[in-house]
Amino acid sequence: xxxxxxxxxxxxxxxxxxxxxxxxxxxxxxxxxxxxxxxxxxxxxxxxxxxxxxxxxxxxxxxxxx
Numbered sequence: 920x921x922x923x924x925x926x927x928x929x930x931x932x933x934x935x936x937x938x939x940x941x942x943x944x945x946x947x948x949x950x951x952x953x954x955x956x957x958x959x960x961x962x963x964x965x966x967x968x969x970x971x972x973x974x975x976x977x978x979x980x981x982x983x984x985x
Contacts, residue, residue, distance in 0.1 A: 924948070928948045
């Protein structure tokens with residue numbers, strides 16, 4: 920994955936297929952950087968580099984749960 924916050928933000932935004940309105944990118948990039956800093960400071964119960972939730976799509980016709 921990319922090395923800088925700006926690169927990571929660009930890659931993840933593209934992966935999610937987000938179309939940002941003019942003026943949104945700077946604000947969202949700052950929020951993304953703050954979130955990354957907070958996770959680095961306090962940690963998380965899961966690996967921050969885990970697969971994003973949008974990757975996991977339920978298989979049609981499969982039962983959910985136990």
